[in-house]
Amino acid sequence: MRLDVELKKRFKDFTLDVAFSLSSSRTGIFGPSGSGKSTIMNLLAGLALPDSGYIRLGTTVLFDSKEKINLKPDQRGIGVVFQHAHLFPHMSVKKNIFYGYKRIKSENRQIDPAGLFEVLGVTPLLSRDVSTLSGGERQRIALARTVLSNPRLILLDEPLSALDEGHKFQIIPYLKNVFNNYGIPIIFISHSVMEMRMMTDEILVIKGGCIQQHRRTEELMKQPWHRDLESYVNLRKKAMKIIIKEARPVDIDQMLPLLAQLFAIEQDFEFNPGSQARGLRLMLDGCGKHRTVKVAWVNDIIVGMCTAQTRISTALGRITAVVEDLVVDREYRNKGIATLLLSAIEDWALKKGIKSISLLADKDNHNGLDFYNKKAWKQTSLICLVKSLD
Amino acid sequence: MVNLYDQVKEITMLTLSPQDISAVWLSLKVACSATLIATPFGIACGYFLAFGKTRGKAVIEGMISLPLVLPPVVVGYLLLLSFGSNGIIGKFLNLLGIQVVFSLTGAVIASAVVGFPLMVRSIRIGMEAVDQSYISVSRTLGAGWWDSFFTIVLPLSSRAIFSGMSLMFARNLGEFGATVILAGNIPGVTQTIPLAIYEYTAVPGGDRMALTLCLVSISLSFAILLVSEGINRKFKKG
Incomplete structure (x- = not known):
């Protein structure tokens, strides 16, 4: 009709x-x-x-x-x-x-x-x-x-x-x-x-x-989503460059729509725990104790983000941990996104004996950005790293 | 001590004269009629104030609420001017052979006007609490305006409507100022409980009778509150 x-x-x-x-x-x-x-x-x-x-x-x-x-x-x-x-x-x-x-x-x-x-x-x-x-x-x-x-x-x-x-x-x-x-x-x-x-x-x-x-x-x-991304959410050019640069080794067609989703929606993002969560291979870390790195799980991709205050060069220089084979267990499924990632990553870090990893803030963690605060997400100027699981 | 004992004895031996019974009956009749007549108008006004988008809404709201803040005697006097044989409405009603002044109709009109703002306020608050989305949903499901009004708006604000009716009924039972001006104080015709009490207090030795009617008035009011609360709870439970 x-x-x-x-x-x-x-x-x-x-x-x-x-x-x-x-x-x-x-x-x-x-x-x-x-x-x-x-x-x-x-x-x-x-x-x-x-x-x-x-x-x-x-x-x-x-x-x-x-x-x-x-x-x-x-x-x-x-x-x-x-x-x-x-x-x-x-x-x-x-x-x-x-x-x-x-x-x-x-x-x-x-x-x-x-x-x-x-x-x-x-x-x-x-x-x-x-x-x-x-x-x-x-x-x-x-x-x-x-x-x-x-x-x-x-x-x-x-x-x-x-x-x-x-x-x-x-x-x-x-x-x-x-x-x-x-x-x-x-x-x-x-x-x-x-x-x-x-x-x-x-x-x-x-x-x-x-x-x-x-x-x-x-x-x-x-279509090449980064152009649309720019028009939708007015991401800074600097941030866009970083995305492209860092994303080269991965499947850009798969990654950018999901990033678009993450930013265009501005208030929440997709999260599908368990189903295809094979893990992430690289994780940005180390913005310091008080500059907590944010991570978000978007379908089968983990997006690492850091706060606007962190300089790009500093952030890139501080990739200190490589996370491998992170599998989100069923037991985490019913928890909130932040809690789930925090628990999963902490568990992983513990098993690997990594003590310096400082990831995710949950909504009660006042040191970093509030994970559920829309304004905080808008202020985030840098997408640090994205890696496809395939 | 003896006085107190006598008073208690007197109270426990209270009896109602035929005139008192007539006053109680008239009070109930006036309060019921005024409330029932005013309810449809109260619902209409409440709906208009809750959902209407007219510019002069504040003025209309003020006019509806005016009897709430004016001395009832002023309301009664204005009603007398309107419904008197030379008044705008009175002239017209005279042609139809309807007598308002010094009649039961007058008592009902006076009570309705004085208690109306209380009812409208309650209904308006209840209707404002109805989520507009329910109305929108019902409209998109094929319900016309009236259908949506009767199946969504009225049931969802029924508690407030009932609450408004109870408030008005209770207010009407105690109405004095406007009634005495418009309907007078005629035993068996327009003499309600407050008017009868007023008359007894002006008569030497009428204290006991006044006290009797006071007790009746208290009992009635308390019963209304109890019934109102009971029905309210029932609404709450659904």
């Missing part, structure tokens, strides 16, 4: 001005926080009113400022799954799921609830109380509720970002199943490269309220 959009919406300190046509059944809207992704979603769903423009879904005009057409949200046939599931707290799980379904005329009900429950694995949850569901379960119920309302298009507004890693990886197959089985077109909004890669066929890259790029996902993933 084709979606033609041209929209303008002015806010006090932000203007959204976008125009695009989508024909793919799985489209992503990708961009950093505050770029206008959710505003587009609200405008498409009819939850906010554009200043001007039009929205056409197939042959239906949902909004046209010139023709003064503005269909209400309940008339648009656009389902939305929000970042937080927003299950109605005063209703049972069953009532939640059937909320939209009951509002469709029986002749228009195209989806068999029992089949959908099977696909989403929600049958055992139907008798549960909403308040007892986990994040992943809530999101699956929200998805079932939206699909049952028989939408012509589903907007997924960062549906995975509120979930922890375990739940995130649990729900992705369900999402795929739903769209493979029912073929409802989706627009997937996210700031995660990995989610985009897994869930979309084409991507709109948005920044500052404007569309920067509109390409097939695979094309976007293949």
Whole structure:
């Protein structure tokens, strides 16, 4: 189904001005926080009113400022799954799921609830109380509720970002199943490269309220990412040079999208413990006792980072430890990212008899940057070392 | 000591005269009617104040809250000017054969106006606490405005609505100033508990009767609080 959009919406300190046509059944809207992704979603769903423009879904005009057409949200046939599931707290799980379904005329009900429950694995949850569901379960119920309302298009507004890693990886197959089985077109909004890669066929890259790029996902993933990286996150040129220089020996195509992911998202990053964690071969260390080196695990790559205060030359000169064969055990899986890496690396260091290694600060360590502090991540100017595991 | 003993003895032997019973009954009738009539308007005003985006919202909010800060006698006098036979509304009602001044209708109107801000404030706070996202979700699931209002907004703010109704009911039971001005103090017609107590205190030897009605008033208020709390807990449990 084709979606033609041209929209303008002015806010006090932000203007959204976008125009695009989508024909793919799985489209992503990708961009950093505050770029206008959710505003587009609200405008498409009819939850906010554009200043001007039009929205056409197939042959239906949902909004046209010139023709003064503005269909209400309940008339648009656009389902939305929000970042937080927003299950109605005063209703049972069953009532939640059937909320939209009951509002469709029986002749228009195209989806068999029992089949959908099977696909989403929600049958055992139907008798549960909403308040007892986990994040992943809530999101699956929200998805079932939206699909049952028989939408012509589903907007997924960062549906995975509120979930922890375990739940995130649990729900992705369900999402795929739903769209493979029912073929409802989706627009997937996210700031995660990995989610985009897994869930979309084409991507709109948005920044500052404007569309920067509109390409097939695979094309976007293949292009030289450092240029895009620069435009997305305004990394300093110096830092970029270091990345390129240090990354030469590794697979740059594999590394840079993941770095882009790490920086473009600005607030969290992907972490997939255990699965492909074969270890890292090199680790930057030794920014001193009070200049703790930061490390982050991005899928199968470990990224070493150090603070903005550390001079590049100093940092490079202080690569003192080579970490080999670090394997993240299952027992670490349920811990937080920082704790996990700290524990794993400390264990490794202990086994190797290395005493000087000073890695990672967890959120309680005030000597280094706060691992969970967004500002601290932004201040980090140097990516010291990245090494692919393959 | 003897006086105290006599007083205790008197209190324990309290009896209600037919006039007192009529006052209690009228009080309940007025408080119930005023609360029930005001509730739909209270919900509408609460919704408007919680979700409305009109520019003059602050002014409207001020006007709704005004009876809360004005002396009830002033409210009663303004109502008398409006509903009196020469008042703007009074003239119109006269044509329809409706008499407000010195009638039960007057007592209900006076109570409704004085207690209304309390109800609206409670409902407004409750509605403001309803996450707008629930409304957005319901709309995208195919619910129209009214559907969303009845299935999402009202149930999620039901505690606040009930709380507002209880507050208004309790306030109405004690309403005096506006009622006495608009509806007068006519036994069996407009004489509610506070008006009856006022009358007894002005009559020599009426203390015992006044005390009786005070006890009735305290008991009623306490019962309302208990019932209100009980229902509130039930809402909380869901």
